[in-house]
Amino acid sequence: MKKIVLTGGGTAGHVTPNLALIPKLKEMNWDIHYIGSKAGIEKVLIEEANIPYYPISSGKLRRYFDIKNFQDPFKVLKGIADAYLILKKLKPDVIFSKGGFVSVPVVIAGKLNKIPVFIHESDYSPGLANKIAVRFATKMFVTFEEAKAYLPKEKVVVTGSPIREELLNGSRKRGLTYLNFTETKPVITIMGGSLGSVKLNTIIRENLDTLLKNYQIVHLCGKGNFDETLMNKCGYKQFEYISRELPDIAAATDLVVSRAGSNSIFEWLELKKPMLLIPLSKAASRGDQILNANSFEKQGFATVLEEEELTNASFLQSIDELNRNKQKYIDTMRTNAPSNGLKTILDELERAND
Structure with missing residues (x-):
């Protein structure tokens, strides 16, 4: 029996x-x-x-000044020692890392133990953890073909994003019943990432009564x-996080309104759901979500509303335009969406020690 160690964390995007992979x-x-x-x-x-x-x-690997920056290198060194001992005991055939700051000590310890290490980068450009x-x-x-430009060519394999199979087996009827929604109005799912988004949460709640005239809202608020x-608003359901019920x-x-984290938008792409993407601004990030969103817009999979242009009027207008043109987006996704990257990754892991 082959043995694998998985790693990655910090946000749901570094775990999903x-x-x-786990069921397969x-x-x-x-x-x-x-x-x-x-x-x-x-x-x-x-x-x-x-x-x-x-x-x-x-x-945590920070790009800004914080007093914790002086403490964290020692935590990373301890993490390398922790991971080294765990790997020494487990003796896995391969390590698969999804990134995030916790993965760096594991990857380094894997190299020290001479274990093959495979990393997956979801975004258009690599994050700091994966750059290290x-x-x-x-x-x-x-995930993105364009990501090859940022990385050593001899190490890069374009696989696409691995999609959770259970997401593809949901039931619309069960979903509407669980939400207590009807077929009379379109359902919009709005999500700001596993930690939530203050900006998205605020603008949704400010415009909720207007939205509910024409739509039913699922709000993943973080x-x-x-x-x-x-809680008792008709046609509106909010959740901090959804797991078991997500497929339905x-x-x-x-329709989907979302930040532009790569894993979630590729899952919506696989499900052929028209998207309004509101990427995290450069002021609050390294700009990876903007690159992700612009790539999807260029390919005809989504429309983009920059955070700096986000107002009540632009938000409502963008949703209505997405709803009017939803079939165009669905047709484009059916024709041009990349294949699920799950099989390619599994094949590469199988060949790790051949």
């Missing part, structure tokens, strides 16, 4: 591709283990999947952002 790895009779942080979202998600979980010390980790990796899988005053809710969804 691993969750896509189980089918292929792999022995699966996970190394993550002590308190990140990955711990909850992986333990729910009944995978052995090993927490390590981890520091690629030096120690055997190969790096990328942890700690639930508004109890809106996705099947019931007609």
Whole structure:
């Protein structure tokens, strides 16, 4: 039996591709283990999947000044030592990393243990963690063809994004029943990432009464952002996070309003759901979501509203335009969407020690 260690965390985007791989790895009779942080979202998600979980010390890789920047290198060094001992004991055949700051010590420890390390980069351009980790990796899988320009060509394999199979098996009828929605109005699912988005949450709630005249709203508001005053609003359902019910809710969804994190937008693309993307601005990020969103818009998969242009009027207008043109987006996605990257990644992992 082959053994694999998965790693990645910090946000759900650094875990969901691993969750896509786990059921298939189980089918292929792999022995699966996970190394993550002590308190990140990955711990909850992986333990729910009944995978052995090993927490390590981890520091955050920041691009800005913070007093913790002086402490975190020591946490990273401890994390490398923690991961080294875990890997020495487990002796896996391969490591698969989805990125995030917790993955860097694992990738380095994997290299020190002479274990093949495979990394997946979801975004158009690599994040800081993966820029560091690629030096120690055997190969790096990328979602966007354009990402090759930022990475060592000899290590890059374009695979696309691994999509969770259970998402493809949802029931619209079950979703509408669970939400207590009807077929009379389109369903918009609005999400700002696993941690939520203050900007999106605010503009949704400011315009909720107007939106509900023509649409039904599923609002994934992020942890700690639930508004109890809106609990009984007809045609509106809010959740901090959805797991088990997501396939059915996705099947019931007609339109999507989202940030432009790569994993989530590729999942909506696989489901052929027209998207209004509102990427995180450069003022609050490295600009990766803007590149992701612009790529989707150029390919005809989505329309984009920049955060700097986000007003009540532009928001409502963009949603109405998306609804009017939704069939055009669906047709384009059916014709030009890339294939699910799951099989390609699994094939590469199988060949790791050949």
